[in-house]
Every structure is written in structure tokens, then in C-alpha cells.
Amino acid sequence: MHDPPRRETFLPFSRPMIGEEEIAEVADTLRSGWVTTGPKSARFEEELKAFNGVPFCLALLSATTGLELSLGALGIGEGDEVITTAHTFVCTVSNVVLRGAVPILVDIEPSTMNIDAERIEERITPRTKAIIPVHYGGLPCRMERIWEIAQKHGLAVIEDAAHTMGARYAGRRIGSDPRSVFSVYSFHPNKNMTTLEGGAVAFHDPRHAAYLKLQRFHGIARGEGTPFPDGSPLYDVPMPGRKSNFMDVQAAVGLQQLKKLDGFAARRGELARLYLALLADVPEVELPADGDSEREHCWNLFVLRNRPEATGLSREELMAALKAENVGTGVHWQGLFGFSFYRDYFEKHPEGLPKDGLPHATRTTDNLMSLPLWPGMTRDDVLDVVAAVRRVVRLRGGVRS
Numbered sequence: 128m129h130d131p132p133r134r135e136t137f138l139p140f141s142r143p144m145i146g147e148e149e150i151a152e153v154a155d156t157l158r159s160g161w162v163t164t165g166p167k168s169a170r171f172e173e174e175l176k177a178f179n180g181v182p183f184c185l186a187l188l189s190a191t192t193g194l195e196l197s198l199g200a201l202g203i204g205e206g207d208e209v210i211t212t213a214h215t216f217v218c219t220v221s222n223v224v225l226r227g228a229v230p231i232l233v234d235i236e237p238s239t240m241n242i243d244a245e246r247i248e249e250r251i252t253p254r255t256k257a258i259i260p261v262h263y264g265g266l267p268c269r270m271e272r273i274w275e276i277a278q279k280h281g282l283a284v285i286e287d288a289a290h291t292m293g294a295r296y297a298g299r300r301i302g303s304d305p306r307s308v309f310s311v312y313s314f315h316p317n318k319n320m321t322t323l324e325g326g327a328v329a330f331h332d333p334r335h336a337a338y339l340k341l342q343r344f345h346g347i348a349r350g351e352g353t354p355f356p357d358g359s360p361l362y363d364v365p366m367p368g369r370k371s372n373f374m375d376v377q378a379a380v381g382l383q384q385l386k387k388l389d390g391f392a393a394r395r396g397e398l399a400r401l402y403l404a405l406l407a408d409v410p411e412v413e414l415p416a417d418g419d420s421e422r423e424h425c426w427n428l429f430v431l432r433n434r435p436e437a438t439g440l441s442r443e444e445l446m447a448a449l450k451a452e453n454v455g456t457g458v459h460w461q462g463l464f465g466f467s468f469y470r471d472y473f474e475k476h477p478e479g480l481p482k483d484g485l486p487h488a489t490r491t492t493d494n495l496m497s498l499p500l501w502p503g504m505t506r507d508d509v510l511d512v513v514a515a516v517r518r519v520v521r522l523r524g525g526v527r528s
């Protein structure tokens with residue numbers, strides 16, 4: 128088979144799948160006169176609960192807020208430590224820092240790029256309060272081991288499920304196992320389903336509902352439990368809160384996306400497996416791991432790792448060469464230590480880093496790039512990307528080998 132030539136049109140690494148159904152539902156919302164939190168937001172939450180098999184689920188402005196409020200609900204703050212992966216989007220770690228707690232970073236498994244569950248226990252101290260595993264790219268972490276460690280040491284588990292809305296672990300949707308106190312989904316446009324911006328937090332203990340509801344909207348409480356009767360225009364504010372409520376116009380998109388989510392994930396899986404098959408004979412790059420019968424991959428990202436010793440090129444050079452081939456790529460994510468705040472922070476908080484460093488996370492963040500993967504892509508798009516990868520990994524510093 129001959130490789131196709133350079134693409135004529137640019138292929139972005141991600142693109143939300145907004146169809147006529149979403150547009151019609153948004154138009155209906157706009158015409159209804161109720162555009163912010165209202166009946167469609169409530170219906171979306173009911174559908175999220177049913178879809179994920181969870182008793183409680185609150186929609187919010189973002190997954191970032193979901194993580195922030197989850198930590199707040201657990202009372203995590205000054206003097207506490209929270210264990211998480213060294214390879215995550217900065218907000219996972221920043222939320223811990225913003226609460227005044229110290230993030231304790233654990234290196235990743237090189238194959239899955241998820242937190243190495245076998246390295247968690249050695250980082251537990253009397254100050255540890257929670258573990259935040261991140262299901263990177265759509266592949267669930269080894270949750271059984273993480274729950275076992277959490278139960279042994281009395282720690283809360285908050286799943287950063289930003290990439291795994293719809294994925295399954297041990298046959299159950301992410302978020303549905305009550306051994307995790309909270310699971311937080313993102314509906315950012317790069318995720319498997321979108322509400323434009325948006326996120327949700329799933330949980331099992333009804334005692335968390337009041338705090339989260341207060342926190343997402345100014346700390347405002349109405350009716351029962353306040354000095355005012357149901358239906359009163361007046362309200363109490365038992366605690367100061369955030370403004371991070373979800374809008375009906377977002378819910379309109381989400382209601383339609385939810386119906387398509389499993390189909391989107393199936394298509395992502397087909398495309399990802401085509402990449403895996405076609406790139407298997409390109410040793411200059413390292414391919415991501417697929418899921419297995421326990422950890423169902425929902426393929427939010429297809430993350431390739433450059434082997435600089437084999438290509439003779441940096442990740443940035445490879446990305447630029449792919450761009451010249453009209454192939455878009457993304458970086459998910461830069462390493463934390465590339466950020467000025469975190470370089471200083473971990474100098475002041477060396478306890479956040481393992482004594483033997485973070486070799487796997489560092490090598491991964493230096494070399495990774497996300498290839499185009501979204502359900503509207505065709506088989507020919509994948510063939511174009513594969514041909515482009517083959518050409519650019521053999522450039523060797525700009526000279527074709």
C-alpha cells in the first residue's frame with residue numbers, strides 16, 4: 128500500500144461533534160426565555176445519574192470547579208496532603224494548592240501513563256487525606272488497587288474523570304462505584320461529549336449534596352432549614368459560595384450529546400485501533416496502551432510519544448513537521464515543572480516529590496503529542512495522519528533518511 132501524499136486541508140486534533148439536534152435544542156432553550164439554570168439543567172442531571180448509575184450528580188460550570196468543591200466538601204485544607212499523579216492537567220494540582228494543602232506527586236506507569244498505583248502507598252503520611260487518580264486520555268486507572276490502599280489507610284478517593292465520561296471500569300460506568308467519594312467529569316469541547324464548557328460531580332453520600340449545592344451558587348439556601356418558608360422570595364446564606372452554576376443552554380447541548388456518547392466512544396475506539404494497527408511498524412514512536420476487559424478505554428486522546436533517540440527530532444520539531452503536513456496535534460500536557468509557579472512551589476515543598484524523581488512522567492511530558500481523534504474523522508483521515516507521521520519521524524533533523 129502506498130502512503131497518501133500531504134493532506135490538502137488542515138485536520139485539527141479535536142473537534143466537537145455538534146449536530147442539528149443540539150442546534151435545535153439550543154434554539155428551543157433560547158426561545159423558551161429560560162436560558163440559565165432551570166428545567167433543562169435539572170433534566171440533564173437526572174439523565175447523567177441514570178446514564179452513569181449514580182445516586183447524585185450535580186452539573187457545574189467546569190470539572191475544575193467540581194474538583195475544587197469535592198476537596199472543599201471533604202474539608203481538605205492547610206496541613207493536609209493529597210496524593211495525585213505527576214502527569215495531569217495543571218488544574219488537578221492547582222486545586223489542591225488553592226485549598227492550602229500540598230499535592231504529593233506519584234510517577235506514572237510508562238505503558239498507560241496513569242498513576243502507578245504501586246507507588247502510592249509509600250507516599251502516605253499522617254497528613255494524607257485523599258487520592259486523586261486521573262484516567263488519562265480515557266483509560267481508567269487500576270482502581271481496585273487504589274480503592275484497596277484508600278480503604279486500608281482511611282483515605283478518600285476523588286476520581287478526576289475529566290476524560291472518562293462514559294468509560295467503564297470492571298463493567299460499570301466511571302463514577303458508579305461508591306468506593307470513590309466523588310468522580311468529576313468534564314464537558315469541555317475536547318472531551319468525548321460537550322456542553323460547550325461544563326462539568327459534573329457524581330457522588331454517593333447524600334450528606335455532600337447540601338454543601339455542593341450551596342457552593343455552586345453563592346451559598347444561597349431557600350425554604351426548609353432556613354428562617355424562610357418554601358416559596359418565600361427571601362433566602363439565607365449559611366456560608367459564602369461560588370458562582371459556578373450550569374446553564375440550560377449548556378444542558379440543551381448536553382441532553383443531545385448524551386444520547387450520542389456511546390456511539391462517539393465506539394467510533395473513537397475504531398479510529399484509535401486503526402492508528403494502533405497502522406503505526407505498529409513505526410518504532411520511532413511509542414504508541415498508547417489500549418484498554419482491556421477490566422478497563423474500558425473511551426479514547427478521549429490518542430497520545431503518541433516521540434523517541435528522540437530514534438527520530439533525532441524534538442517533540443516540538445515533530446509537531447511543526449506534522450503541522451506542515453496539515454496535521455494538527457496537541458500537548459496533553461506540559462510537565463508541571465515547566466511552570467514558573469510549580470518550579471518554586473516544589474522547591475518550598477520538596478515533600479511533594481518522590482526522592483527518586485519522576486522519570487516516567489518527565490520523559491512522557493517531554494515527548495508526547497495528541498494525534499487527531501474525533502468521531503467525525505474518516506478512515507482516510509487516519510491514513511493521512513499515519514503517512515504524515517511516517518514521513519516526519521524519518522526526517523532526522525530535517526534531512527530525509
Ligand SMILES: Cc1ncc(COP(=O)(O)O)c(C=O)c1O
Nearest residue numbers: 189190191216289313315325326
Ligand atoms: C485531567 C483533567 N482534569 C480536569 C480538567 C478540567 O476540566 P474543565 O475544563 O472542564 O474544567 C481537565 C481539562 O482538560 C483535564 O484534562
